[in-house]
Amino acid sequence: MSVSGIYNSCVYKNMMNNLKVKDNEYQTLAEELIKHGQATQETFETFLIAMRGVRQAGIEDGALAERMDVFINHVEMCAEKPGMYAEALAAKLLSYTASIDGADRSLY
DSSP, X not given: OOHHHHHHHHEEEOTTOOEXXXXXXXXXXXXXXXXXHHHHHHHHHHHHHHHHHHHXXXXXXXXXXXXXXXXXXXXXXXXXXHHHHHHHHHHHHHHHHHHHHHHTGGGO
């Protein structure tokens, strides 16, 4: 299931317009976000391996080599961010459901 599809099923309104939150769906969404973040990070790593190989095997020196090094450095800085952002967002989702559970505990 896509991330947006899971999100759309997490929250819905009933006929009385009372907000209902499905905790287990938020857990699933958090897991999917982490999985997609890790997959994106792995794609960056695969790309970096290929770019380093091109740089080492095909471009010895000169302006193109310098530009390639700068590009590879920029990609390296970005490579770990998808995983970090996905984990941070997943933690926010789970803390959101925990805060709702704490707030509505007196109702049950």
